[in-house]
Amino acid sequence: MKKGLSKGLLLATAALICAVPSWALQGAKVNMDLPQLEESADEVVEVNLEGETLEQGSKLLAIRQGVSNSVKGLLSGLKGIYRRTYRFGLGKSYETSTVSEFEQKMAGGGWSSVIKAEDKKKNESVAIYSYRKAEDGEAGVTVVSRDSSEVTVVNIVGDVDIEALVEFGMQMSNGPSINLATSELENKPVELPTPEEK
């Protein structure tokens, strides 16, 4: 009887574990691996920065010229940076429901939607989520963006200064251009004023 009970208990526990979705949230750190997109994507960019690697990268970046104090403060508060970009070539597409399901899980996992902008004509969207746990102060920001040829998810763990983050992002927009839908950088030709305009 006791053996049967313990076996049953083990089986029940195993069933419970299997029933839990494989996609799991670890606080502010999000599991961004989307196997359905990875299988069909032509290119996958994966970035995982944490621990000593992140610390070394942050130190190097903080000493570069042009990095403001607010950005330095942003760098010092980071605990993890994760990115997945799935790119699809011409003629290839992906299921937008995959991204929608991911965003729904974000909402159900303690993440608050801060901004969501969608352009249905162009089939583009950007959503920003924020996470904060009052008990231990764990915090994070996740950006989910997609267009017809690319899906990008960026998860930042730590106390993120959004304004500093935007400031850092704008530093790129003042030089090489980057549009909403893609992370490909395009160098714009510099237009010098003509003597007449002066």
Add this chain to the structure above:
Amino acid sequence: MDPFERSLREQLARREPSEGFTANVMDQIRALEEDETQTVIELPRPSLLARWRWAAAGALAASMALTFAVRENSRRSQQAAAERAEAELAETLQLAGFKIHQARERVWGPLDDAAEEGEIK
């Protein structure tokens, strides 16, 4: 000729060498040559300890050079890894920041335009 000069001539006059003089000199020369040869042959070989000392010094120098090379290679690898991390960090942060900015603009419009119209929300 005065007595001094006469005496000098007598003293400097050629005298025939004694019998066996030449043989005596040649014997002495041969003896000297044998001594030199014996001296060369009889030089002691470097001791085993001295040879081991040289070998140990060489091994130590080689190990130090190898350690330095390994450390230098490790340092360069770490430097390269840190630079790669920096580049990835910068790109990812800028990407996130720019997308947040563009999302804001889409939702609230450019801040400059909104300020002009007095419609900052």
